[in-house]
Amino acid sequence: MELLLTGATGYLGGVVARRLAEAGHALTAVVREPSRATGLPAGTRLVQGAVESPEVLADAASRVDGVVHLAPSGGLATDLAAARAFTDALAGRGGVLVWTTGVWVLGPTDGGAAAEDSPTAPIALVHDRVAAERAVLSAADVVRAVVLRPGIVHGHGGGIPALLVEQARRAGTGVVTGAADVRWPMVHVDDLADLYVAAVERAASGSVLHGVAEEGVPVTDLATAAAHAAGAGPGWTVRSTAETATEVGAAFADALATSQVVSATRTRFALGWHPRRVGAVTDVAAGSYARPSAA
Structure with a gap:
């Protein structure tokens, strides 16, 4: 599969890029400064741009089979514009969009463990991300839309x-x-990268996944x-x-x-994901x- 990645030069993005390449996927990465993208897998095609440039995102997404969005939030307006650019570019082609948020959108948990369908109550740091999740999931009838919420990531x-x-x-x-x-x-970054591969390859449209080990x-x-x-x-x-x-x-x-x-019980069951690190x-x-x- 030809995949477009944002945030590929970051801590999580770099590991996910390597794991996707190992799984046989061809990669294109949107990067602000191509000179800083030396750690990406061999053969990765670079597109200079940023999440604040929806025209660049749309053009790049129109040339691939799917998008894995790992870049940090750019604020609500930027995130919504990016989500629209990706969904419009992928619509009608069976494309997949895996959009990253995080478990902080659930807010503090009281009582039992929060599940994938638990109500959201985002803390201030991520207060815009629920709206971005909804925008992505609202396109589930035209793209294979997936929201992935990592826990606190460790490793490397x-x-x-x-x-x-x-x-x-x-x-x-x-x-x-x-x-x-x-x-x-918590989740080890390598286990989380395995989950991204599973999400790209077989997550159902409209899925909300928890990346928690x-x-x-x-x-x-x-x-x-x-x-x-x-x-x-x-x-x-x-x-x-x-x-x-x-x-x-x-x-x-x-x-x-x-x-x-x-x-992450439902995520594990749905995708056969078994954290092992x-x-x-x-x-x-x-x-x-x-x-x-x-x-």
């Missing part, structure tokens, strides 16, 4: 866990933002692991969102303090985030 030493390690290094102990009972739904990992455990990886003191301390906001901004600090338990706590403590031993 990147993503939010890398921030936890840096916080522990500076503070001398693990740091938890908000409260001691915060939980995060561990439903609710205590952030105290992650913070303890981060302290170990950083070579800091054992344990953890709770920091207020206001304190963390001075480092990362108020909206992102609130996101870090958001406690969620999120299920190392869990987040082990990865942070002794895997891709661990400080190299002294020679």
Whole structure:
């Protein structure tokens, strides 16, 4: 399949691009600066542009069989314009559009785990993304429209866990933002890339998928692991969102303090997706985030 990718040079996008290429798909990537796209799979065709340029997106999408949208949100107007550009270009051709949002659109979860059909209550950082999801899914009768919501991504030493390690290094102990009972739904980036391949190849139109391998990992455990990886003191301390906001901004600090338990049972059943990589706590403590031993 010929696929167009946005966000292909990012942390998640780079891994997804490699996995799609390994699965035999031909890739075209929309990139702001082609000179920075050296890490993409061999044979990837580059289109210079950005998600803020719907004309570029539409033209590129008209030349492929499907789109995997991994770029960060550009705001509601930009996202809606991009969704329209993709759906218009793919309409009537059996094209697939896999649109990435994230589990934060569900908001804090109380009681049981949030499922793929649970009501949305997005936190401030992602408040526009539900409208983008609806725009994509509203086109399910003319394109194979799929929304994919990753959990908190770990692996290859990147993503939010890398921030936890840096916080522990500076503070001398693990740091938890908000409260001691915060939980995060987690997924290894390689497992998540496998899910993108499955979504492209066989997800039903109108699907909402959850990219979650561990439903609710205590952030105290992650913070303890981060302290170990950083070579800091054992344990953890709770920091207020206001304190963390001075480092990362108020909206992102609130996101870090958001406690969620999120299920991907329906996603696993529908697509035969079986996450198999190392869990987040082990990865942070002794895997891709661990400080190299002294020679």
